Amino acid sequence: MIFPAPLTMLLPSSFAPSSTALMLTLVVIAMASSSIHASDEGTSAAGRIVEFTVANLDPSNENDNDASNKFRIQLHPEWAPIGVERFEELTDANFWDDMRIFRIVPNFVSQFGISSYPKVQTEWETKGPIVDDPVVSTNSRGTVSFATAGENTRTTQIFINTGNGNARLDGMGFAPIGEVLVPASSSGGHGGM
Numbered sequence: 001m002i003f004p005a006p007l008t009m010l011l012p013s014s015f016a017p018s019s020t021a022l023m024l025t026l027v028v029i030a031m032a033s034s035s036i037h038a039s040d041e042g043t044s045a046a047g048r049i050v051e052f053t054v055a056n057l058d059p060s061n062e063n064d065n066d067a068s069n070k071f072r073i074q075l076h077p078e079w080a081p082i083g084v085e086r087f088e089e090l091t092d093a094n095f096w097d098d099m100r101i102f103r104i105v106p107n108f109v110s111q112f113g114i115s116s117y118p119k120v121q122t123e124w125e126t127k128g129p130i131v132d133d134p135v136v137s138t139n140s141r142g143t144v145s146f147a148t149a150g151e152n153t154r155t156t157q158i159f160i161n162t163g164n165g166n167a168r169l170d171g172m173g174f175a176p177i178g179e180v181l182v183p184a185s186s187s188g189g190h191g192g193m
Helices: 081-092 118-127 166-172
Strands: 020-030 036-045 046-056 070-075 100-103 109-112 143-145 158-161 174-179
Touching: 046 158, 070 081, 081 143, 081 174, 158 174
Parallel strands: 020 036
Antiparallel strands: 020 046, 020 100, 036 046, 046 070, 070 174, 100 109, 109 158, 143 158, 143 174
16 A cells, blocks of 8 residues: 655654755565665565655754664665666665665655765666656656656666556656555545555
8 A cells, every 4th residue: 555645744844844854764565675774675476575764964963863763765666667677776786875865855755866975876877777667557646756867767766656546657657666565553545645
């Protein structure tokens, strides 16, 4: 099921939705453990599940180790196999370590995917973009897609759809690669916001 609230609503109220206030930690579920923190919690029938921990860069925040600062992405290779493969490559390479959420547009997207380490970003840029997957699932609230600069330009930046009206992105070639899972303590699906 999809995460019931925009990414910024997942966080304690002390988290400010500014581009410099949030840092991701990746925990890849079932494979390697890395430190954005993303952790690998394994795979399901759909695909791999990757857990991210969001840290507030404000040192006065007391909730940095709270369970409410985590979210999981369920990958769907049946939706976008090429995009999922790149996401997994990035995850296995610990690309998400110390990542910043650099773009938050309320009721639209939360975007990240530029490495905090210039050398790492340059390495991925030299690998070149990946070709587009056909859009077979819609950009509904809670889905995750690669950002693009046009046709066949996906590299490292991804966004989480936080708005209900994002299906218009389907016609622009944004193929979802996964969805944010509902936290265990939450109920509901897309509409439980």
